Amino acid sequence: MKKLLYTVMCCCALASCTNLDSERYDAINPDFFPTNEKDAEALVVGGVYAPFRSAEYSGVFSTAHSFQVIGDMSTDIAVCCWVNDSWIPLTTHNWTPNHSYTTINYTDYAKYLGTMTLTLDRISNVEMDDAKKALLVAETHMGRGWLAFMLYDFYGPIPIPTLEDLQNPLDEIIEPRATQEEMTNFIETELTESLKGLPTRTTEFGRFDKGLAYTVLMKYYMHEKNWAKAEECGRELMKAEYGYGLMDNYADIFTLENEGNKEIIFACTEARGTNLQLWHDHALPGNYPTQNTSIQKWDGYKVPWPFYHTFEKGDDRLTVLVGEYVGTDGVLFNEESDIAKHGTLYSGAVPVKYGEDPESTGDGSQIDLVVYRYADVLTLLSEAIVRKGNAVTSEALDLLNQVRVRAKLNPYAMGDVKGVDDFLQKVLDERGHELWFEGVRRSDLIRHGQFIQNARDRGCTTTKDEFVLFPLPQAVINEGKGKIIQNPGY
Incomplete structure (x- = not known):
């Protein structure tokens, strides 16, 4: 997506003027924009792709305070030497609804759900090539589902703005948090809907494709402990038409020379003069x-x-x-x-x-900043197979061993595994060693039921069982006037 980066930068101002509750019609006048395919493309790039970037201190994958960094900093896998009020609460599990870094991703990016909803409505009436419209619609569904899942993973169910509310900005409407069922249905529906129009593997690196959609769906199903559907997604991604595979050397995944390599499912595209990661x-x-x-x-x-x-x-x-x-x-x-x-x-x-x-x-x-890659899929699939069948299979062991062998470690033999629990612990350990600072450790520990105990074992005396979710920003609770309820434990 490197040739689109400048467009993203130019369009971000449009997206940033939109929040969950209202639409500034002085920012985008729907009577005049979009009117053609070029307009629709710009609206999708600016309103849908804009949050999914790592541009210095901006974007959900910013190396300064991304979902990846904040999530890992709350675990045993990451720490920051800058001992200040931003980082100490993450290490010690002493955050509050007023702590900036645990709430920053809600504050900065939840509003994009409204932007994407308006974008979907606006492009639906634009006359353009049917295939192009199907792609733009699919990309918008993908963006909504992906962002909703990331927010849900951090904060639990959140308010989901409706098109009717967004189109009536003068009405004071406070949307309550979605129910658990509403939230999960929204995420699954959006991601599944995106599969109808996305290409199997994009030819324009950095744009959404089915490989990304199935990866996010797999992570969503693992989060919901739907092992069978997670396994289906993993097996889909192993098909030859996707072309994914492990690089021979671990370090080669993350180099300038190997951008867009076969292991990368999605990366934030960087380029000097537009986006740079830190x-x-x-x-x-x-x-x-x-x-x-x-x-x-x-x-x-x-x-x-x-x-x-x-x-x-x-x-x-x-x-x-x-x-x-x-x-x-x-x-x-x-x-x-x-x-x-x-x-x-x-x-x-x-x-x-x-x-x-x-x-x-x-x-x-x-x-390019790597977001998702094939080693993540292989190890999740290994886990899903064993959890679904409650038995360690040779296939699951082989999937895990592919990652170990690439790391120049001896593969596990079946005799090395002392039952299902031991295998799942080996998967958890291997994912930690493979995916450090790639934002999976928090969700992995939560899924394995070890997140809070892991913190207590490190000496975190202020953690609580409820800290598997971060708090909503206190400002959101205050502005919600009793209709938006804080997470338990805060």
Whole structure:
């Protein structure tokens, strides 16, 4: 989608003027826009694609405070060395409805559900090629379903704005939170509807396709513990027409040279002059040696030492999760020196993850930010098969072993597995080692029933059983005038 990036940037202002409750008609006049296919395309790119980006501090996948980063920071897999009010509550499970980082993704992006609903209505009446209209409609359904699922995973059911409410901005309408059934039906219906018009595999990298839709559906079904449907999605994604596969080397997934590789299902497309992601800015210590010395390094994100030590010796993924190096200042970085600098709780190995951008002259990298990839699907499918049948099968073991072997680890034999529970724990561990800082750890721990206990084991004395959901922003509760109810425990 790189040739669309400029359009996204130009259209974001249109999307940002829309919230859940009302539509600013001075921003988009439906009597004059959209009137043709080009207008409809611009409206979808600006109103539907705009949130799904990583553009410095903007987008649901921003490396500063994305769903991925915030989710992982609430687990044992991630920590931030910047010990301040933004990050401490995530590490210690001491967040509140007024904590900015646990609520920021609701505050900034829930309004896009209204934008997408209006977009769907507006493009439906535009005369254009039938195939093009079907694609734009499908992309809009995909955007609504995907964003709704991400918000649901973090916050539970949320208000879903209706078209009628959005078209009457002068009426003071407060939409209550959807019921559990309404929310799940909305997500599943939107994602399923998108399959009718999306291509199997897009030829324009960065646009939505069926591969993405089935991946999000699979994650939704895993969230709802519908193992049979999750398995169906996983098997669909294994079909040859999708063309997915594992890269030979883990580090090669995340390099500039291998953008759009066969393992990536969806990535935020980056390009100098339009969108840049800030991974290395946030993750690399100031003395970390890089060939490009202009790369910004703020010594922020780490993978805590206790989790780092759960990796097996010889795991190839440790080539980009660095536990020891000699800095550009000649100082040795290791566990001892890092703890001496940052303390036990806020220290860890360096999550290099991505290759270098040779053209970086300061903030930001043009390397596409990976959102979903095939290793995620294979390990989820392995889990779904075992959960559905309550038995460890050779197929499930083989799926898990594909990821292990790529990491240059010995495959598990059936004799290494001591029953279903042991296998599921092995899947959970493997996904942690494979997908660190890719935003799956929180949902994985919740699904395995370990999220809260994991926090307590790390010494979080303020966590609660209800903290499997983040709170809605207090401002939303206040403005809801009793019609929008806060999550339990807050």
